[in-house]
Amino acid sequence: MSDRTVRSSSVGAPSLGGALDLALTVGLALIGAVVLSLQIGLPPVVRGAIVLPLLLVVPGYAVVAALFPGAHGTSPTSVVEPPLVERLGLAVGLSIAIVPAVGIGVDAVWSLTLVPVLDGVAAVTIAASVVALVRRTRLPIRERFRATAAIQAALRGAHDRPKTQLFLLTAVLLSVVAIGASGVVATTGDGQGVTEFYLTTEGPDGQQVLATNETVGNESVHRLVVRSPDAPQTRYTVVARTGVITTSGVTDRQTLGRTAVTTGPRGTARTTYDLALDRGERPIELVYLLYEGDPPAEPTRNNAVRWLRVQIG
Amino acid sequence: MAETRGGLLPVAPDLLVVTAGLLLAVVLFPLRFLSGQLFIQVLPPLVGVACLVYLFARYRDREYERAFEQRRLGTDGRVAAGLTVLGIGGLAVLGATEGGRTVPFLAASGVVGSAILAQIVLLDDEALSPGLLLVQILGLAVVVRYTALLTTPGLVGVDSWTHLTDYAAAIRSEESLAAIADVKYRTAPLFHVLVVVAADGLGVGLRTATYASLGVALPLATLLCYATGHLLFEQRWALLGAAVFAMSDHVVRWGVHIIPTSVGLVFFLGALAGATRLLGGDTRLSSYLLVAAFGVATALTHQISAFILLVVLGVGTAVQLLAPVLSGDGSRSGALWPLFLLETCVVLGLWSITPYRDSVFITELIDTVQRSLATSVGFLNLAGPSPAGPGGGGGGAGTPIQIAFADALGFFTLFFVVVLGGVALFRRRNASPATAMYAVAAGVLAVFTFGLPLFGFNTFLPGRWYAFMYVPMALVAAGGCRFAVRNLSPRTAMAGLLMFALVLPGAMALNHKGTPDNPVFDEEFPTYAYDESELAAVETVRTTRADSADPIYTDHPYRTVFERTGAAPANMLAVEDGEIVHDTVVYRQYQSRGAPVVVVDNTSQTRQVSQTEVCRPTMHRLYTNGDVTVCTGVDGIDGA
Numbered sequence: 001m002s003d004r005t006v007r008s009s010s011v012g013a014p015s016l017g018g019a020l021d022l023a024l025t026v027g028l029a030l031i032g033a034v035v036l037s038l039q040i041g042l043p044p045v046v047r048g049a050i051v052l053p054l055l056l057v058v059p060g061y062a063v064v065a066a067l068f069p070g071a072h073g074t075s076p077t078s079v080v081e082p083p084l085v086e087r088l089g090l091a092v093g094l095s096i097a098i099v100p101a102v103g104i105g106v107d108a109v110w111s112l113t114l115v116p117v118l119d120g121v122a123a124v125t126i127a128a129s130v131v132a133l134v135r136r137t138r139l140p141i142r143e144r145f146r147a148t149a150a151i152q153a154a155l156r157g158a159h160d161r162p163k164t165q166l167f168l169l170t171a172v173l174l175s176v177v178a179i180g181a182s183g184v185v186a187t188t189g190d191g192q193g194v195t196e197f198y199l200t201t202e203g204p205d206g207q208q209v210l211a212t213n214e215t216v217g218n219e220s221v222h223r224l225v226v227r228s229p230d231a232p233q234t235r236y237t238v239v240a241r242t243g244v245i246t247t248s249g250v251t252d253r254q255t256l257g258r259t260a261v262t263t264g265p266r267g268t269a270r271t272t273y274d275l276a277l278d279r280g281e282r283p284i285e286l287v288y289l290l291y292e293g294d295p296p297a298e299p300t301r302n303n304a305v306r307w308l309r310v311q312i313g
Numbered sequence: 314m315a316e317t318r319g320g321l322l323p324v325a326p327d328l329l330v331v332t333a334g335l336l337l338a339v340v341l342f343p344l345r346f347l348s349g350q351l352f353i354q355v356l357p358p359l360v361g362v363a364c365l366v367y368l369f370a371r372y373r374d375r376e377y378e379r380a381f382e383q384r385r386l387g388t389d390g391r392v393a394a395g396l397t398v399l400g401i402g403g404l405a406v407l408g409a410t411e412g413g414r415t416v417p418f419l420a421a422s423g424v425v426g427s428a429i430l431a432q433i434v435l436l437d438d439e440a441l442s443p444g445l446l447l448v449q450i451l452g453l454a455v456v457v458r459y460t461a462l463l464t465t466p467g468l469v470g471v472d473s474w475t476h477l478t479d480y481a482a483a484i485r486s487e488e489s490l491a492a493i494a495d496v497k498y499r500t501a502p503l504f505h506v507l508v509v510v511a512a513d514g515l516g517v518g519l520r521t522a523t524y525a526s527l528g529v530a531l532p533l534a535t536l537l538c539y540a541t542g543h544l545l546f547e548q549r550w551a552l553l554g555a556a557v558f559a560m561s562d563h564v565v566r567w568g569v570h571i572i573p574t575s576v577g578l579v580f581f582l583g584a585l586a587g588a589t590r591l592l593g594g595d596t597r598l599s600s601y602l603l604v605a606a607f608g609v610a611t612a613l614t615h616q617i618s619a620f621i622l623l624v625v626l627g628v629g630t631a632v633q634l635l636a637p638v639l640s641g642d643g644s645r646s647g648a649l650w651p652l653f654l655l656e657t658c659v660v661l662g663l664w665s666i667t668p669y670r671d672s673v674f675i676t677e678l679i680d681t682v683q684r685s686l687a688t689s690v691g692f693l694n695l696a697g698p699s700p701a702g703p704g705g706g707g708g709g710a711g712t713p714i715q716i717a718f719a720d721a722l723g724f725f726t727l728f729f730v731v732v733l734g735g736v737a738l739f740r741r742r743n744a745s746p747a748t749a750m751y752a753v754a755a756g757v758l759a760v761f762t763f764g765l766p767l768f769g770f771n772t773f774l775p776g777r778w779y780a781f782m783y784v785p786m787a788l789v790a791a792g793g794c795r796f797a798v799r800n801l802s803p804r805t806a807m808a809g810l811l812m813f814a815l816v817l818p819g820a821m822a823l824n825h826k827g828t829p830d831n832p833v834f835d836e837e838f839p840t841y842a843y844d845e846s847e848l849a850a851v852e853t854v855r856t857t858r859a860d861s862a863d864p865i866y867t868d869h870p871y872r873t874v875f876e877r878t879g880a881a882p883a884n885m886l887a888v889e890d891g892e893i894v895h896d897t898v899v900y901r902q903y904q905s906r907g908a909p910v911v912v913v914d915n916t917s918q919t920r921q922v923s924q925t926e927v928c929r930p931t932m933h934r935l936y937t938n939g940d941v942t943v944c945t946g947v948d949g950i951d952g953a
Contacts, residue, residue, distance in 0.1 A: 036514060044516065048525065051514035055507070055526050056533075067599035080595040082540065085447065086586065089536030090603070093583035096530050096576060097610035100506035104490065104613075111488040112506065114513040154444050164391040168445075171395035175402030179456060182409035186463035194849040198936035198943075200857060209859040211935045213896060213945035227853070309934040311947045 018136060021147035022129040025062045028053055029125035037115045054121060060094030061087070062125045065132035071145040084150040098124055193230025193267075197290045197306035200225055216310050222273045224288055224308070229267040236261050239289040239299045240273055244282050245311065256286075258295065283313040322638060327371070327739040334364040334736060351717045352763060355725055363732035370800035371740075381803045382437065390440035393432050394449060400425040401452045408460030414831050419822040422457050426560050426818025429453065433552045434794070434810045443548045447539060447555070454532035454559040457822075458568040461830045462524050465842045469830045470570030471870055474877035477519045481505045485512060485519065497674055500667040503614040504573040523571050531568045531575055535559040537582035542788055544589045545748055546795060554791035560818050561787065562723060562827030563779035570829055570841070577618025578780050583607035584622055585784060588629055591647035592747035600647060608656040612663050616674065617774055619660050621758070621781045626653040628757050629750040636746050646746045681772050689769045711918065712837045720834060723820030730813060731755055731786045734793025737800075748792065751785040758782035779826070832908075837919065839908045841870055846940035847901055848874075853936065854899075854943070855880035865943070867899035868909030869917070875899075886927065887912040893926050894946075900927040901941045 032054040035042070042050075070081040082090065102120035103112055110116050136144045200223045201216060203209035208223060216222075226236050238259045243250035261269035275286070289295065289304035301307045322329060338361030344353045404425055408418050429449050433441070461469060468474055476498075483492035484505055493499055504527075512522035538558040542551030558564055567575040587603030608626070612619040629649040636646075667674035712720075735755060738748040762778045765771070794813065797806045821827060825838035832838040843851075851874050854865070864882035865875060872883035886893055886904075888911055903909060904927060908919045928934060928944035936943035 032514075047514070047516055051511070052525065052529070055511055055514065056530055067602060080590065080593070080597075082590075083543070085443070085536055086540035086543070089534065089540050090583060090586065092530050092533045093537060093579050093607065096507055096527070097503065097580065097606065099510055100503040101610070101613070103506035103510055104502065107490045107506075112484060112490060112509065113488050114510065117510050118514070161389055161391070164389045164395070168391040168395040168398070171398045171402075172448075175398045175405075175452070178402035179405040179452075182405035183459065183463060185409040186412075186460065189845075194846045194938050194940075196849060196853055196936070196938040198853065198857075203859045204861065208857070210854065210857040210862070210943070211933070211945075212859065212862045213933055213947065216933055216935065216945075306937050306939060307934070308937060309932075311931065311933060 018141075018144050018146050019133055022062070022065060022133055025058050025065075026126050026129050028058050029062075029122040032058075033115075033118045033122035036118055054118065055099050056095050057088075057091050058095065059098040059121050059125045059128070060091035060096075062128035062132060063094050063098065064090045065145065066128040066135065069132055069135035069145060070139055070143050071149065081145065084147075084154060189230070193228055195226070195228040195231065195290075195306065197288075197308060198225050198227075199223065199288070199308055199310070222275065222286075222288075222310070224271050224273070226261060226263060226269045226271075226290060227267060228263055232263055232265050232267045234263045234267075235293055236263070236269060237291045237293065237295050238271055239291065239295050239304075241287045241289065241299065243285045243287075245285050246282060250285050255299070283311055286310045286312060325741060326744065327367075327736055327741075330739045331364045331367055331736045334360050334732060338364065349714075351714065351721060353767075355718075355721075356728065356763070359725060359729050360732050363729050364736065367733055367736045367796075370796070373800070381798045381806055384803050384807060385437040386435050386440065388436070388440060390432065390436050390442050390445060393428070393436070394442065394445040397425060397428045397432070397449050398452065400428060401449065401456055404453070405456045405460065408456065408464065413464040414457070414461050414828060416823075416833055418460065419828065419833060420819065422453065423819025423822045425453055426556075426822065427815050429556055430553070430814035430818060431811070433549060433556060434814055438549075441549060441552075443539075443552060446552050447536070450535060450552070450556050450559050451532055454535060454565075454568070455529070457565060458528065458532060459524075461569040461828075461842075462528055465830045466845050467843050467848045467874075468520060468570075469842045470572070471841060471873045471877070472572045473570055474874055476505065476572050477508065477523065478878050481508045481512075481519050485509045495668055497616065497667050497669045498573070500663045501573065501612070501614055501616060503610060504576045507576070527571050527575060528568075530579060531571070532559065534579040534582050537579070537586045538784060538787060541582070541586045541589045541784075542791060544586075544593050545745075545751070545788060546791055550791040550795045553794055554787045557727065557790055557817065558783055558787035560821050561727070561780070561783045562821045562824035564783055565821075565827035566829060567780050573615040574618060574777060574780075577611055577615035580607045580611040580614060581618055581622050581625075581781055582784060584611060585625065588626065588649060588652070588750075589747050591649060591652075592629065592633075592745070592750060594645035594647075596645075596647035601652065604652045605655055608652065609659055612656070612659045616664070616667075617777045618781070619656075619663075620773070621761075621778060623653070623656055623660055624757060624761070625750075625754045625781075625785075626656055628754045629653070629746075632750045632753055633746055636749070678772075685770055685772045689771075691769050712834075716834050716837055719820075720824055720838075723817055723822075723824055726813065726817050726820060727783075727786060727790055730790040730793040732793075733796060734789040734791065737796035738789060738792045740796075751788050752792075755782065755785040755789050758785065776826075836906075836908050836921070839870055839910055839919065840903070843871070843874065844940065846938045847871065847903075849938055850899070850901075850936065850941035850943070851875055851878060851880050863896045863945075865897045865899050866893075866895040867901070868904050868911055868922075870910070871899070871901060871903070885910065885912050885917065886922065888920070888922070888926075889914065893922065893929075897943065897945045898927050898932075899941060899943050900924055 032050050035050055064087050068082050072081045072083040099121055102124060103117045106112060106116045106120055199211040199216060200208040201211045224238055228234060238261065240256040241253060242256055243253040257273070259271045261271050263269045287301065288308045289299050289301065290306040292305055296303055338357045341357035344357070404418065404421050407421055408414060411418055429446065433446060468477060480493050480496065480498055484490060490499065490502055493502065493505065498505060507526065508519055508523050511526040512519050515522050515525060535555050535558060539551050539555035542554035567578055584604050584607035587600055587607060590600040591604065608622060611622050626649060630653045633646060633649055661675065664675040664678070665673055669677045735752040738744060738752040758778055759782060761773055762775045762782055765773065766775050794810060797809055801809065823833045825832040825834065829841035831842065832840060854875065855878060858881050864884055866884050866886050867875070869885050872885055875881045875883035886895070886898065904922050905924060906921065909921065910917050911920050911922060913920055928942050932944040932946055934942060934944050
């Protein structure tokens with residue numbers, strides 16, 4: 001377990017360019033901790049831009065910088081230093097471990113709330129960045145990791161053949177726009193909301209609960225609910241029909257009544273049927289038909305948008 | 314060029330491995346006459362053919378790499394990259410307009426994936442740009458996963474409902490981990506805490522927070538696979554390994570069904586990247602800390618992930634001990650055994666205080682293993698979740714063989730190249746402790762995934778091992794492709810690699826494990842996602858159901874949403890003597906046109922049922938939203 005990178009060598013003063021990534025890391029951590037502790041009502045996009053790097057990259061990047069202060073391939077001994085891509089991968093992996101680990105620590109002494117967790121993450125990030133800075137300064141200048149140099153190396157050759165470069169940039173831009181627009185379309189509903197139609201009865205505590213086989217057949221009062229959150233202020237009609245159940249089918253069908261209801265601002269409407277049914281020897285079928293607007297002249301299950309059925313007796 | 318001996322062995326290690334492979338293929342081949350299970354039918358011949366191809370190429374004893382290089386394309390890689398990037402953008406548009414990952418979307422994603430693999434294989438060294446290719450790999454991974462996430466209402470999968478709507482929600486509302494003090498995630502809460510912190514930080518719900526944070530982190534973890542590959546091979550093969558990993562069915566699965574397993578996979582990748590550094594000669598304390606940190610994080614996230622990491626670290630330790638016997642120079646490598654020991658202590662320590670059922674996790678695990686050994690283990694005892702069953706990769710019982718084969722084609726393609734690479738990595742010139750660890754790890758993980766279930770031993774949940782197994786498999790497959798380029802004639806190698814590039818992405822894309830939101834063979838494999846109507850019914854039942862009401866009966870997996878959201882106690886519909894007779898049933902149209910799982914004569918199976926079978930015409934029909942209907946029997950009604 002030797003540590004070949006940390007060794008006595010010519011010491012150079014830290015330069016701004018060599019520590020730009022660490023300054024940015026510390027800055028992002030502090031901004032996240034301070035801004036979110038002030039509890040300002042930030043727009044979601046701004047909030048996301050502050051919080052997501054803090055959760056996914058920043059603390060891990062600082063820890064990787066502390067663990068591996070040298071640049072990849074700048075000397076025979078630094079070949080093993082991770083290149084930029086590996087640093088990013090490790091940064092993401094470590095970040096999603098560090099943030100909840102800080103959360104567990106905070107939970108042990110406090111309560112698991114956002115501000116102390118972000119403060120803890122910022123503290124870890126700053127501490128790791130200081131260690132990274134110290135370790136970098138102990139390396140010869142040309143062996144130090146410099147994010148700017150790594151990015152420049154990654155972009156090397158980008159200026160050759162400007163036409164294909166232009167094509168690539170255009171393709172990337174178009175693709176990014178297409179992906180963004182697709183995300184918006186995918187998260188936008190199709191506008192065709194769900195319309196629910198159900199029967200409730202009074203529960204043991206007096207509240208309305210979904211009817212069950214133990215309650216619905218005994219009740220003479222049926223409470224119907226129409227719920228369509230995407231269609232507030234919409235007029236529906238409920239048609240109640242009965243029939244007598246015989247061995248050959250349902251006979252003596254008749255309409256008991258029609259009730260027009262309009263959904264409220266939250267898309268819910270309720271109506272109650274107080275039934276005075278003539279309970280003979282044969283069981284009765286009660287069907288509630290739901291229509292948007294007015295019902296047709298001959299309401300049936302087939303032309304209703306929704307229907308419910310209760311058997312009584 | 315000729316090499317016959319390696320290390321202390323009397324023969325070259327690759328010849329020893331290929332002989333073992335051929336013997337295994339011969340021994341396992343007759344099993345096809347005892348079981349019709351697809352993997353038993355296909356894997357032994359695949360192993361045999363791959364070993365024969367290896368022997369053929371090895372004994373031709375010619376070096377073809379330079380000839381292959383001359384056939385590579387010297388075109389500007391940015392043109393191909395630009396076209397592929399446009400394809401990725403088009404894919405996103407297609408997903409949004411289709412409203413999900415439909416068959417055209419999956420086919421198109423396969424084409425884009427093939428374009429990426431083709432660039433990796435065909436472009437010459439000057440045109441090959443790792444940065445551009447990584448952007449394409451990540452872009453495709455993000456679009457494929459987010460199309461599923463954003464077009465699916467609610468959550469994808471089964472366990473996600475418990476982790477988010479139960480555990481994470483409880484932690485968030487109580488602002489304390491004490492909320493999950495009674496469950497096994499008390500000692501493995503990293504996933505839940507991260508999601509809660511993300512939700513509070515972003516000011517959104519748990520679902521959105523999960524998708525915005527881990528939904529991004531999971532595809533980005535592919536960078537760790539690339540980094541590991543780059544420690545083993547040249548850039549080209551590291552890119553190939555990363556691309557294969559990102560496109561693999563089970564890896565996509567944990568990118569859309571985001572639970573602790575998903576995060577465990579990221580930490581597993583990180584630990585392997587560190588272990589590869591160590592084995593590659595970076596023996597600094599930093600590398601040890603890296604593996605230790607990811608190892609502890611894995612143990613604090615997910616029990617199965619930690620166990621799998623333990624197995625791989627154990628393999629690495631064993632390979633290091635055997636290095637002088639096998640091949641390769643292990644003298645520069647850092648020691649893995651201290652990390653294996655540390656991980657073992659951490660895992661055992663945590664498991665001994667992890668509450669599980671009425672005991673602790675380690676005790677229950679030992680009891681379960683003993684029970685399995687005593688009751689269900691037996692050769693070819695494939696009952697239960699076999700590799701082909703719900704937890705595995707192939708078709709379920711009763712699935713037509715053509716569909717099961719098409720579903721598993723991606724895995725078979727990868728497996729063939731992995732066998733080739735697994736043998737090739739033992740060749741002295743290729744061998745290193747790290748490559749040997751990955752080759753052996755792929756084999757050992759395959760034993761846990763396929764071998765133990767062959768004996769009816771499913772205690773270690775083999776279905777969860779696939780994605781982890783794909784890490785060494787993707788890397789070893791890259792080694793297999795490199796071997797093909799070096800040792801097969803350019804024409805043969807080109808044909809083989811093109812076939813691989815054309816088949817693998819599309820075949821992986823259509824596997825049902827990678828498409829839980831909308832499987833291609835939707836009458837064979839259940840859909841683990843729900844539409845607005847189905848979720849509205851669950852929510853209404855949750856908010857209006859009386860506590861005293863009877864449990865409901867519906868299909869699997871729909872019943873799991875009722876249970877895991879706390880809407881209602883729910884059981885599977887049972888068909889007995891051709892009839893479904895329950896007090897309260899929930900019918901959804903999916904039961905008549907999808908792949909619902911119901912109990913038929915005491916056995917769970919995929920079977921469609923009609924609306925009138927479930928909601929009989931004589932029942933009360935008390936709730937409907939057009940798609941979902943709740944019915945209750947008339948028995949027990951006063952006066953009935």
